[in-house]
Amino acid sequence: MGSISESPPTVEIPIIDISGYLAGDAEARRKAALQIRHACENQGFLQVVGHSVSQEIQHRFLAAIARFFALPVSEKEKVSQSLSKCHRGYERIGGQKLDELDDSATPDQKEGFSIRPERPLGKFLQGPNQWPDSLDGFREDYMAYFTAVHELSRSIFRLLALSLDLPENHFDAFAADPDGELSSHHYPPTPVDVAGRTRGVGAHTDFGALTLLLQDEVGGLEVLHRPTGTWHNVPPVKGAYVCNIGDLMQIWTNNRYKSTMHRVISPLSGKDRYSCAFFNDGALDTLVECLPTCIAPGEKPVYEPLKVEKHLRQRYMQSYGAAGTVLAA
Numbered sequence: 001m002g003s004i005s006e007s008p009p010t011v012e013i014p015i016i017d018i019s020g021y022l023a024g025d026a027e028a029r030r031k032a033a034l035q036i037r038h039a040c041e042n043q044g045f046l047q048v049v050g051h052s053v054s055q056e057i058q059h060r061f062l063a064a065i066a067r068f069f070a071l072p073v074s075e076k077e078k079v080s081q082s083l084s085k086c087h088r089g090y091e092r093i094g095g096q097k098l099d100e101l102d103d104s105a106t107p108d109q110k111e112g113f114s115i116r117p118e119r120p121l122g123k124f125l126q127g128p129n130q131w132p133d134s135l136d137g138f139r140e141d142y143m144a145y146f147t148a149v150h151e152l153s154r155s156i157f158r159l160l161a162l163s164l165d166l167p168e169n170h171f172d173a174f175a176a177d178p179d180g181e182l183s184s185h186h187y188p189p190t191p192v193d194v195a196g197r198t199r200g201v202g203a204h205t206d207f208g209a210l211t212l213l214l215q216d217e218v219g220g221l222e223v224l225h226r227p228t229g230t231w232h233n234v235p236p237v238k239g240a241y242v243c244n245i246g247d248l249m250q251i252w253t254n255n256r257y258k259s260t261m262h263r264v265i266s267p268l269s270g271k272d273r274y275s276c277a278f279f280n281d282g283a284l285d286t287l288v289e290c291l292p293t294c295i296a297p298g299e300k301p302v303y304e305p306l307k308v309e310k311h312l313r314q315r316y317m318q319s320y321g322a323a324g325t326v327l328a329a
């Protein structure tokens with residue numbers, strides 16, 4: 001008799017409509033918080049629809065990043081991250097290697113452009129942005145999107161607080177003026193002969209608290225189902241935000257909410273892929289420690305309390321160092 005083949009598990013990445021919550025409906029608020037709790041306790045990924053970011057803002061932004069990545073490399077290098085003391089600007093293909101599972105993996109086959117809130121040069125990651133001066137309206141479209149997606153992240157933090165039986169405003173101060181990042185990516189198509197060996201982005205967990213990702217229709221984002229070690233596609237849903245929990249939220253919730261490994265397979269279809277991640281990593285000097293609603297009496301927290309800045313510094317240094325990129329400390 002042949003061996004019994006196990007069928008791969010079905011991994012549920014729920015699509016959650018938050019329009020009722022945003023309109024102030026109490027029942028919709030309760031339902032959305034429960035759906036978010038379920039998703040975060042299981043796969044750690046969900047998709048949000050019925051949100052507050054208009055299609056027009058998304059379209060203008062996606063068009064802006066495609067225009068930027070279409071510039072000659074020499075033009076993009078004028079705002080290279082290597083010229084920044086605070087890790088902002090253009091990142092060439094192969095500048096980072098996020099893979100945490102395979103030491104022999106290739107550096108990530110994506111180029112990127114990122115900004116963070118404008119600050120005086122200060123702590124790690126704090127300082128001024130770099131903008132390309134050859135693209136009219138680019139900065140305006142980028143900032144309009146930043147404002148809108150930041151606002152959405154504040155609503156999701158409120159739902160996360162409710163989902164953890166905390167007061168709705170529990171994360172407000174953390175999320176209000178974050179040292180977070182808006183990072184857009186371009187994944188060029190992969191030649192067939194290297195497919196399977198290259199990664200758009202290697203397997204990793206996100207460093208911060210909450211990620212909101214806008215992806216185009218090309219696809220390629222996959223999440224790991226830990227119990228079986230199998231990878232599962234996150235299907236593109238037009239206009240939706242893929243929303244996932246990062247390491248800081250896992251620490252806060254004492255492993256109750258999952259910071260799930262994910263990766264991006266480079267496009268094989270001949271099409272370029274564009275995506276953009278907004279990382280709301282909160283204020284750098286926040287001390288993240290086990291939430292009171294995530295620990296039973298007499299139980300010990302799994303993690304030591306940790307400052308956001310220390311954690312981000314360590315994760316950035318590791319992932320860029322692995323690709324041979326030197327970061328300003």
Ligand SMILES: O=C(O)CCC(=O)C(=O)O
Nearest residue numbers: 185201215221264275277
């Ligand atoms: O581009 C994507 O779909 C995901 C990128 C990602 O995982 C990241 O930037 O952390």
Ligand SMILES: [Fe+2]
Nearest residue numbers: 204205206262
């Ligand atoms: Fe990620």
